[in-house]
Amino acid sequence: MASVTLPVAARAAAPITPSGAIAKRLLSLVVVHGILLAGAIFMLLPFVWMLITSIKPPAEIFTAQISLWPKQFYGVENYSFALSQAPLLRFALNGVILCAGILVVQLLVAIPCAYALAKLRFPGRNLLFVLVLLGLCIPVQVPAMPLYIALAELGLLNTYFAMMVPFFLSVFAIFLFRQFFRSFPDDIIHAARLDGMSEFEIVWRIVTPSAWPAIAAFSVFSAVAHWNDLYWPLIVISDAKLAPPPLGMMFFADAETGSNYGALTAAATVLTAPLVIAFLIARRRFIDGITMTGVK
Amino acid sequence: MATVDLTSIAKSFGPTKVLGGVDLSIADGEFLTLVGPSGCGKSTLIRIIAGLEAQDSGGVAIGGASVDHLRAHERRVAMVFQSYALYPHMTVGANIGLPLTMSRMTLRQRLPLLRLLSRQRREILRGIEADVGAVAAQLQLEHLLDRRPAQLSGGQRQRVALGRAMVRSPDVFLMDEPLSNLDAKLRVHMRTELAELHKRLGATFIYVTHDQIEAMTMSDRVAMMDAGDVLQLGTPSELYERPASIKVAQFIGSPAINLLPATLAGSGRIELFGRPLSLAVNGTAGASITLGIRAEALSLAQGEPGQGGRAWFSARLRRKENLGSEYILHFDLAGRDAPGVTTRATAATAATVNETAEVALTFDETACHVFDVGGERLEPRNGGAVSSVVPLRA
Secondary structure, three states, X not given: OOOOOXXXXXXXXXXXXXXXXXXXXXXXXXXXHHHHHHXXXXXXXXXXXXXXXXXXXXXXXXXOOOOOOOOOOOHHHHHHHHHHHOOHHHHHHHHHHHHHHHHHHHHHHHHHHHHHHXXXXXXXXXXXXXXHHHHHOOOOOOXXXXXXXXXXXXXXXXXXXXXXXXXXXXXXXXXXXXXXXXXXXXXXXXXXXXXXXXXXXXXXXXXXXXXXXXXXXXXXHHHHHHHOOOHHHHHHOXXXXXXXXXXXXXXXXXXXXXXXXXXXXHHHHHHHHHHHHHHHHHHHHHHHHHOOOOOO | OOOEEEEEEEEEEOOEEEEEEEEXXXXXXXXXEEEOOOOOOXXXXXXXXXXXXXXXXXXXXXXXXXXXXXOHHHOOEEXXXXXXXXXXXXXXXXXXXXXXXXXXXXXXXXXXXHHHHOOXXXXXXXXXXXXXXXXXXXXXXXXXXXXXXXXXXXXXXXXXXXXXXXXXXXXXXXXXXXXXXXXXXXXXXXXXXXXXXXXXXXXXXXXXXXXXXXXHHHOOEEEEEEOOEEEEEEOHHHHHHOOXXXXXXXXXXXXXXXXXXXXXXXXXXXXXXOEEEEEEOOOOOOOEEXXXXXXXHEEEOOOOOOHHHOEEEEEEEEEEEEOOOXXXXXXXXXXXXXXXXXXXXXXXXXXXXXXXXXXXXXXXXXXXXXXXOOOEEXXXXXXXXXXXXXOOOO
């Protein structure tokens, strides 16, 4: 038998001492956390500034020096002014109706579409999927004009429906769910067919319950996008009673406050809070959904 | 209870031919195993029987009636999958009961909210619960009915999958490698359990596996498949004792059969390593053939090699494998153009050989299998076990 020589690992240049190892680890921890901290500050600062401004008196807002805490606490005045002068709760309710309506229809449409694209074999499936991907590339501004004209002709401007209708079909949702469903085991679908389930029942009773992480993730995307959307409501809504939060803020800024930034930021805080709270509650699911690898 | 008849089933996926015209008749209550290497088309065939795939041509009949126009759940077949395919978000009880829910309730009774309007629903539910309980009792699953599949061990999931198949009391059970995901010990146990279940239910079982031991131990008949064709159909002992081709001989049996190159001398006499044997087949002189010798037919020669006219050749030990009850000995055929051979030996015999010296291996010529250059079986002219196996594919 021929003798085999194994390669010998090169000896380490210097022996590793316990204290040296600890120092090395500490250094890398400090560097990593420093970078992350800088990023966090960069992203959070606007929100912090909004919160601080909302409790400052008008005189302090425009002083030259930067202060992180007001000398005179003016929060009560700002918030009560915002809440009394603008129908903030109405704006928030409009936002909820808008987001919920869009999300429900998006899910009802996108889940069966995604299932068909992921699991059914039919001629033209790949072409359809390519069209879905192309749909991802079309910005909402492109079909805005024809949609506006159609809604105006039908007399549907200034309705909730007009605000929702362009977003009912979400190609992003179809794409996301299709990727998720692809990893769903074929054998379970086969078993369900053998047990006598129709394709619709398979979609809703077997596949959808396993897709909760994806649905939660998409719900957050969808709700954030439409809660914060100003562009489309600005086009189809002129009635302040129907305005969702950003449009309401705009009406509020124009009509009531002029340059009362304390009250404006107080209103902005009130309208941003629901989303932040909802995200904090659902963040676990959200992260699962983005980093999903499918059912185990 | 039902027979299953397949007539020239063919299937291709694009340019890849998966099944090339398979004919099979399975008797009522038979346990038939489809065995073969992976990619041989056995899983596709069972899916076609189930109605989960459509064949390109040919027909499937169950109980004498064609089922080609029926959808999967209308064929009165149940299937057990390798991955168990349990519904992950449902309890064990709901998993087993689902086929009954689907067949006994109307769509309205199954819909959320609307189902509350139905009066008969409770009665049906009670009936389903009773049937699920009966099946669970047979499989010792009663204490697990409220668990979810993720909380079960592999063997328990396997049982739940069986229960879901049994609860519909189907005519035909289709099993697609149901034991492959179990550990070795549990697999041996489940083999016995499945065989007993088959006896108790009396239903027709079609069982797919790539494990020749499962095929040999459980089946009434075995269909050995390769590259989309049935190479041989017969009882396990027919496949073992009279393999119709070299592929069947290689696949069935562990350790694998020893294959030695040999040539035909004049009048069909076989010559192994230049030494003539008493074995003869029909064929032209000079043709090369392959001699197949099972490990148990090959043994260490006692005393002088060639004593009593027994055939022999020399070999050198490479490795001993201790199986506890016996040894498997691996030999090199030094200087010959042939792969090594294996034999079975008792511990006492194994102790007498070592790697240093060549030994003589002797074998019983009547236990040899002869294959021509194309791998087909050649019948010895004098002797050899005679039975009436006809290879399906010439």
